[in-house]
Amino acid sequence: MGTFTGVTLTELAAEAAGLGRGAFWRPGVRTRLLLAFLAISGFSVLAAAAAIYAFRQVGARIEVVDTQLAPALTSLEVSRSAERIIAAAPALLAAADTARRDQVASGLRTELARLNERLLDLNRGEAEAALLATIEQSVTWLSANLAALEDLVARRLVAGDGIGRQRRRVHETQDETQRLLAPWLMVIEGQIEGSMAALRQAGTPSTMEDASQRLLAAIAAQRPAQAAQRQFSAVVDMLAEASTTDQERRLQVLAFQLRRALREVEATAAELDGRLQPLFLAQVAKLRELSEGGDAIPAARRRELALVREGAALLAENASLSAGLTDAVDQLAAAAKGDIARATRDALSVQRTGTQVLIALVLLSLATSVLIVWLYVGRNIVRRLTALGDGMVAIAAGRLGAPVAAEGSDEIAAMGRAVEVFRRNAIELDRLLEERSQAAARLEQQVRERTAELERRRAVLRVTFDNMEHGVVMFDVEHRMAAWNQRFQDLLDLRDDQVGLAVTYLDFVRGLAERGEYGEADADEEVRRRTDALDRAFLNERTRPDGTVLEIRRNPVPGGGFVLIYADITERKRAEREMAAARDAAAAASRTMEAAYRELKAAQASLVHAEKMASLGQLTAGIAHELKNPLNFINNFASLAQELLVELKEELGPALAADGGDEASDIMATLSGNLGKIVEHGRRADGIIRSMLLHSRGGSGERQETDVNALVQEALNLAYHGARSQNPEMNVTLERDLGKDIAPLEMVPQDITRVLLNLFGNALYATDKRRREERGGAWRPTLTVVTRDAGDAVEIRVRDNGTGMPPEVRAKLFTPFFTTKPTGEGTGLGLSISYDIVVQQHGGSIDVDSEPGAFTEFTIRLPRTTQRVASAAREPADGAPA
């Protein structure tokens, strides 16, 4: 292998770092490019500055336009508002009533307020001061004028109202006068007609004379009345005209005519009938009042007309004011417009100049860029880079001998040097590659040899695989059969078309299920169960329909897929079964042997015990027998000695009394006492010996059918009365609960009576003992006897609420001679004998339950089918003698 001897990049970097650190400063490509770009960018910066300057200038002009626009508009509005006021003012003057006047006045006031507001807006702006002062002055006058006009109109309306009222009075007076004159004229006309009729019918000159006289009188009366009526109406008409005329001159004429007409009507009134005259003159007086004087209609109308005249003057003044105002406002608007036009012109010129400057700068910038690209980039950098690129292409094409341009001191020169380094390295690399290819050829040879070796091994493995004892099949990631051996095919009886690379696990399992490989179960269900969770390891056994037992093991393959291994374990299973059977048989045998052994042990223990008891019985009988004779002698001779002592006392009595033999009497008394004790204890000993003899004798009586309840009753009476006779203080409540219909039971009645007497005696003793210990209280001594027919046996329970027994007493209860009673009161043989009778003779059982200080209960079970148990084979029981 050759070693790489080319120049490393570290060396190159070191060379590059040295670049530009020469003795004097020589700018590199980077610095020069930077300078070129800075030059180009300089124009851009200038262009931007020019644009910004132009924008700012235009902005300032627009601001001017903006500030001037508002006052111009406001001026226009002021002018329009003033016009509206002037237009509305005549309507105010012409208002016919107060409501109309108020409506117009309120409209005017609103408009005036609006005008003032606008004026304030103008003030805020920088409107021309002189013009503004004029406008303000005009507006002030306008408002003053309007106020005066309003006041004037008010007065005019009052005057108009007064005239109206007087006009109505004129008409009323006219009506009254008509009502006064009309009936009068009617009567006169009646008289005229009557007189004319009489004249026509008059036959005589005298009647004719009379009639014509009356006619003349009536006509004379009618004429002044009619004249008065006419003249009155004329005055009324004149007054009506005076109240409405608009002409001052006509008003003066009317006043004159009125005066004359009134005089005429008064003159005519003088000719009227005396009765009518005063009434008519009163009416004429009313008219005179309305025609003459300061408050009369003509005077009032004159004042009203003067007011109208004044109003018109005010309106005219208003109009001139408005003209002045509009003029001033127009001047103001014109000034603003002038400013706006100036500003717009300025902005346009700035924009034009800015555009020209920008175009010039852009052109300059383009020219500079072209110069830089052409002179520097093109001629200096690109040419050298192209030369360098050619060098590199030559190296890449394998022409490693081609020279590389590397003169100069900038980055391109450094690059040229780097390419030179690469060229040298490439030459070195070529050498190395040559060495590598030789090594690769050697490696290839090795691989070929190894492959051949592997092929050989694979064949060996295949043979081994096919001859394996286990059937093996492998499924790939997609659960397709990947490999299997002959044994697999044989074990599962698979045809050649049932195996193959196309067969999936599903097909395989379905094939097996369908041909009943999994028994009677539903094929689909089996397939589903067996294709579930294939990625888990699994071990199972299965018996094939032909009885072969297969052990199936599934192992997942890392990376997917799994292997199934089938082993025929029929033989192993059979051997296991046989072994299990053998083991079971052995276990059974061992159990039988154990039972037999236990029985043997029990029998042995029983035998030993029986033997012990038998020898104890014999011993007891022997001892008792041997003791009985000497005891008889002792008893007999003691009794005899007592009797003799009595006789001796009788014989020696007088002599001793004479002799003063106190001492002898004492001795005899003592002797007599001693003999008494001997007799008493002798009897006890006799009792014990009798008991011992009884005990050793065992069962003796005949078995016979016995009524259990009767037997129990009898024994209870006997025991109770016997105990009472010995201890009259004793008082126990006896409770009997005797089962009904208990069939007679086969037993030895005397023996069972003995047992019962013993149990009752013990119970009475225990209750009495407790009574003595307790001395009073609520507790009552009780003895309960219960009998029950339990079918195959009869149960007798004796329960007392006496002292009860501690466990240590219970443990020794049936041991011969065990007693807790004081000397002379118990022998300790009662329960021992009872046990013998019940358990040994009658094949029954005795159980005890007790709680110290509370109760004791003995339960005797006497079976109906008595298996007679030999007295020798006694089974030990709880507390039984061991």
Ligand code: ADP
């Ligand atoms: P004895 O009555 O002569 O003492 P037993 O064999 O009849 O002999 O009784 C043995 C002992 O069992 C008694 O001394 C007594 O302590 C105890 N015993 C028997 N029956 C009862 C009972 N009902 N209540 C309390 N203790 C009893």
